[in-house]
Amino acid sequence: MQKDIRLHGLIDHSIEYYAIVAGIDVHQRYFFNMGHDDEELRFFSPGNEFVIGREGIISRGNGGSFCEYMFGVDQPIADLAKGDVINRLVIYGAHYDNVTGILEFEDDTSGTLNYDKIFFDGNAVSNYFFFINSDRISGSFSEQQEEIVKLLGKGIKRSTAVGEEFDNGIIDEIFTMLGDQRAQLFLFKLINRKNREYRDFFNSLYLKNKNISDEDFAMLASLAGRYEIDRYQQERIRIDVMYKHPDNRRIVDEYKTILIDCNRKGEINKLENARLTRLKTLSVRNKIPGALFYTLDEMLKKDKKMVDLEEHDYISETRQILEGLFLSERQIESTVDREDMLKLLYAKKKAAENRDHTFEEILLDASKACDEKIRDGADMSLLEGFSYIITYFDRYDSTSSLINQLAFMENVRVTEEMIRSLLGNKAEFGLLKPTLFDELFISGILENKYLGSYGRKKVTSLIRGLRLIEEKRLATSALMDKLTDINEEERLFQAALEHVRERIRNFYSKYSSKADQNLLKREVADELRHKKLLTGELTDDLFNEVILTIKKEAIYIHNLLTTIITKKDTALREDFLENSGLDRFYVEELEREYYELNDLNINDLYQIRKGLN
Numbered sequence: 001m002q003k004d005i006r007l008h009g010l011i012d013h014s015i016e017y018y019a020i021v022a023g024i025d026v027h028q029r030y031f032f033n034m035g036h037d038d039e040e041l042r043f044f045s046p047g048n049e050f051v052i053g054r055e056g057i058i059s060r061g062n063g064g065s066f067c068e069y070m071f072g073v074d075q076p077i078a079d080l081a082k083g084d085v086i087n088r089l090v091i092y093g094a095h096y097d098n099v100t101g102i103l104e105f106e107d108d109t110s111g112t113l114n115y116d117k118i119f120f121d122g123n124a125v126s127n128y129f130f131f132i133n134s135d136r137i138s139g140s141f142s143e144q145q146e147e148i149v150k151l152l153g154k155g156i157k158r159s160t161a162v163g164e165e166f167d168n169g170i171i172d173e174i175f176t177m178l179g180d181q182r183a184q185l186f187l188f189k190l191i192n193r194k195n196r197e198y199r200d201f202f203n204s205l206y207l208k209n210k211n212i213s214d215e216d217f218a219m220l221a222s223l224a225g226r227y228e229i230d231r232y233q234q235e236r237i238r239i240d241v242m243y244k245h246p247d248n249r250r251i252v253d254e255y256k257t258i259l260i261d262c263n264r265k266g267e268i269n270k271l272e273n274a275r276l277t278r279l280k281t282l283s284v285r286n287k288i289p290g291a292l293f294y295t296l297d298e299m300l301k302k303d304k305k306m307v308d309l310e311e312h313d314y315i316s317e318t319r320q321i322l323e324g325l326f327l328s329e330r331q332i333e334s335t336v337d338r339e340d341m342l343k344l345l346y347a348k349k350k351a352a353e354n355r356d357h358t359f360e361e362i363l364l365d366a367s368k369a370c371d372e373k374i375r376d377g378a379d380m381s382l383l384e385g386f387s388y389i390i391t392y393f394d395r396y397d398s399t400s401s402l403i404n405q406l407a408f409m410e411n412v413r414v415t416e417e418m419i420r421s422l423l424g425n426k427a428e429f430g431l432l433k434p435t436l437f438d439e440l441f442i443s444g445i446l447e448n449k450y451l452g453s454y455g456r457k458k459v460t461s462l463i464r465g466l467r468l469i470e471e472k473r474l475a476t477s478a479l480m481d482k483l484t485d486i487n488e489e490e491r492l493f494q495a496a497l498e499h500v501r502e503r504i505r506n507f508y509s510k511y512s513s514k515a516d517q518n519l520l521k522r523e524v525a526d527e528l529r530h531k532k533l534l535t536g537e538l539t540d541d542l543f544n545e546v547i548l549t550i551k552k553e554a555i556y557i558h559n560l561l562t563t564i565i566t567k568k569d570t571a572l573r574e575d576f577l578e579n580s581g582l583d584r585f586y587v588e589e590l591e592r593e594y595y596e597l598n599d600l601n602i603n604d605l606y607q608i609r610k611g612l613n
Contacts, residue, residue, distance in 0.1 A: 003027055004171065007041070015115050016191040017052055019043060022171050023133075023184035031186075043186055045133035047141075050188060056114035062144040063131030063186075064091040066156050067123035068163035070236050071243040071252075071292065079157070080296075081260045083253070087162045088122060089153060091145050103149070105142035115190070124195045124237050126165055130174075134183035152177050165189070194227035199237045206241055210248075211411050239292065248288045255279045256296050280355055297357060314347035315358050322366040341392060342432055348396055349440055363393075395425040396440065403441050406462060406483070407448075407455040410490055414483045419476045423466060438463075449577070450584045454490035458483055489542070495533045497546045499524045504550065517547060552580045557590055565600070570608055 004022035011017060019041070021031055032043045041052045048061030066089045069075050079085040092109035096102070118127055136151070137144045155177045156162070161169030167189065174185055201223060205216045212220070224234050242248055258276055262268045268276075280293060321340050351359035370386045399422060405412045429436040445451060445459055465479035503520060521543045528534035556576060564573045577584060588609075595602050 007032070009041075011052065011054065011115075014192060014194050016193050017041075018167065018189040018191075019052070020167060020171065020187040020189075021184065022175070022187065024182055026184060029184075031184075043188075045131070045184055045186065048131040048133065048186070050129060050131060050186060052188070052190075056112055056118070057129065057188075057190075058110075058112050059092060059129065059131070060110040061131050062092070062109065062137060062141060062148060063129070064089065064094075064145075064148075065118075065122065065127060065129045066090070066162060067127040070123055070240040077263075080256070081263070083257065085157045087157045087159060089157050090122075091149055091153075093141060093145055094149070105145045107141045109141045109145065115192075118190060119192045119195060120233070124233050124240075125192055125199055126196070127190050128162065128170070129188040129190070131186050132174075132178070132183060133186075134178055134180045136178060136180045136183070151179075194229060195233060195237060198223055198227065198229055198234065199241060202238055203241050206238075206245070209411070210242075210245065214413075242288065243292060248292075251279055251283055251288060252292050252296075255293060259296055276355055297355075312350065312354070312356070314343075314350040315356070315362070317343050318347045318359055318362050322362055338432055341389070342436070344389060345392065345396060345429075345432075345436070345440060348393060349444075352400070353444070392428070395428055399425045399429075399437075399441055403445065403459065403462070406458045407445050407451055410454075410487070410494060412487060414480055414487075416476045416480055419466075419469075419479055422462075423469060423476075426466060426470075452583050452585075453581055454486060454493070457486050461486060492528075492534065492538075493542055493546065495528060496524060496538060496542065497549060499527055500543075500546050501550060517543075549582065552582055553587070553590065556580070556582070556587065557594065561591065561594060564608065565604070568604075568608055573608065 003024065003026055004020055005026055006021075007017075007019040009017055019032070021043070031045060032041065034041060039054050043050045043052075045061075048063065049059070050063075051058040066087050069079070069086060069088050075088075079088075091105075092111060093106040094103055095106075097104050119125075132148065137147050139147075152174060155173055159170065159173055161167075161173060167187070171185060171187065174187075175181065175183065178185075198220070202212075202220060205212050205220065223229075243252060255276060258272055258279075262272055280290075283290070283293060321344060347359060350356075366386070370383060374380070374383050402414075402418060402422065406414070426437045429440065433439075442459065442463060446456070451459075461482050462479070465474055465482060468474035469476060469479060500520065503524060521538060524543075525534060525538040528538065560572065560576055563569060577587065591605055592602070594600075595605055
């Protein structure tokens with residue numbers, strides 16, 4: 001019978017440890033002692049030693065450490081490309097030979113690590129260390145470590161028990177992989193209690209509605225300040241929590257899968273590029289941080305097998321303008337005229353639409369070249385010309401960000417300061433070309449098939465309001481109130497829609513009669529008030545719109561989707577979505593669930609959609 005002995009304690013207010021020794025006869029063995037005035041806890045078996053000290057750990061012998069990967073943090077492409085590899089495994093004395101690509105092992109496996117480095121290089125919250133005493137693992141330390149990798153490496157890197165901190169599960173898995181029931185396993189779990197509290201608090205806030213209010217963020221910042229959690233750790237914890245949200249993870253993992261497949265083939269075709277672009281658009285709606293996608297782009301871009309699509313005209317124009325102004329070895333005029341600036345802004349818009357990082361790379365090269373020329377004594381007019389470009393690009397980024405958030409996100413808080421900033425940027429773009437603001441930021445969004453009814457209301461209200469303010473017929477506060485009202489109506493509609501769907505799914509098989517609808521409306525209104533999502537009345541107009549939306553969704557799934565799939569009838573799908581006004585994001589989620597439920601090939605669905613992305 002396998003037994004284990006567990007020790008639990010605190011090193012200080014920050015670090016918590018669990019030390020577990022498992023095996024058939026561990027209760028009969030002497031395997032740990034206290035040392036140095038109770039400042040160290042030492043565990044040992046023949047040839048192995050692990051010391052938990054005040055400042056860090058000391059290890060000698062076989063074994064290593066493992067932890068759950070935090071998304072986007074130092075994850076090798078080899079692991080990233082394997083969708084089931086979720087854990088980081090470090091074996092003492094092992095390293096990759098960059099020339100041969102082979103994992104090599106050394107006999108010198110001893111080392112020390114302080115706690116800051118453990119939680120900085122590994123998981124910010126929880127990390128495991130281990131060593132093993134087994135007849136199956138013998139010889140020199142390099143031989144022991146190689147055998148451990150062969151026996152345990154694949155399993156540990158894929159174990160879900162690691163992220164769940166399911167210690168019993170980890171122990172059972174390791175003994176199963178070892179195949180030696182007389183072995184002794186020494187397992188140590190180190191927890192950063194402050195980081196864990198920060199993660200759990202952020203997780204509780206984020207799971208409410210995938211949005212952090214100013215008040216909640218202030219409490220979060222206060223907690224981080226009190227615990228002296230640095231900004232890098234805060235950021236990686238927040239991104240990891242956001243990635244693990246089921247809605248986010250599905251989108252990001254699909255994006256990652258497409259990129260990895262493209263990486264293997266060495267090319268991106270038009271359909272795959274359309275899918276990537278759609279996922280980026282969807283990420284804005286779902287409040288997924290762009291850093292998740294940019295991290296993937298950068299990690300996979302380093303593979304030299306990856307080839308770019310044919311360079312577009314807008315990239316060629318950008319190269320021509322910037323290289324002509326900044327990168328040429330000849331002495332040239334460094335000013336940027338109106339036509340140049342217009343071309344660069346149109347190019348920036350195209351690059352954003354095509355998810356093309358080449359534009360930013362060209363700009364970065366130009367920035368470096370400008371700095372070098374100024375350092376070497378070039379005229380300061382060169383810096384002034386480049387600053388002129390950057391200023392307009394900053395205006396573009398801030399304007400595009402706010403308008404896209406209004407169009408595709410819920411609960412966007414608009415302030416008078418934001419409106420005044422938009423007015424200032426609009427005026428500056430108007431100096432280049434009177435219609436430039438609409439061309440850059442409005443026409444494309446209003447034509448976007450994923451723009452919902454409330455997003456359209458907010459964008460059109462914004463444009464009309466800005467025009468009236470310019471004509472001195474409206475105050476900025478009035479426009480802010482108008483946008484706030486639309487946002488509140490959208491919030492209530494989405495909350496009611498979610499609750500009505502849930503009620504119909506669980507309690508109501510029919511909801512066509514007026515009596516059923518009145519009862520449903522009262523129950524949903526009461527539930528929304530109980531959850532403090534509704535303070536006034538649930539109006540008939542809003543409720544009727546919710547019921548109509550659900551009926552349209554049912555018609556699509558039960559009556560039309562089978563025909564669309566069977567006949568690959570893109571026109572029928574598009575005609576329904578255009579005329580129904582349904583949210584395309586939600587319809588695509590319904591389609592995906594239908595394909596998964598009926599075990600259909602998801603690539604067929606992409607083929608049906610491809611003309612729309």
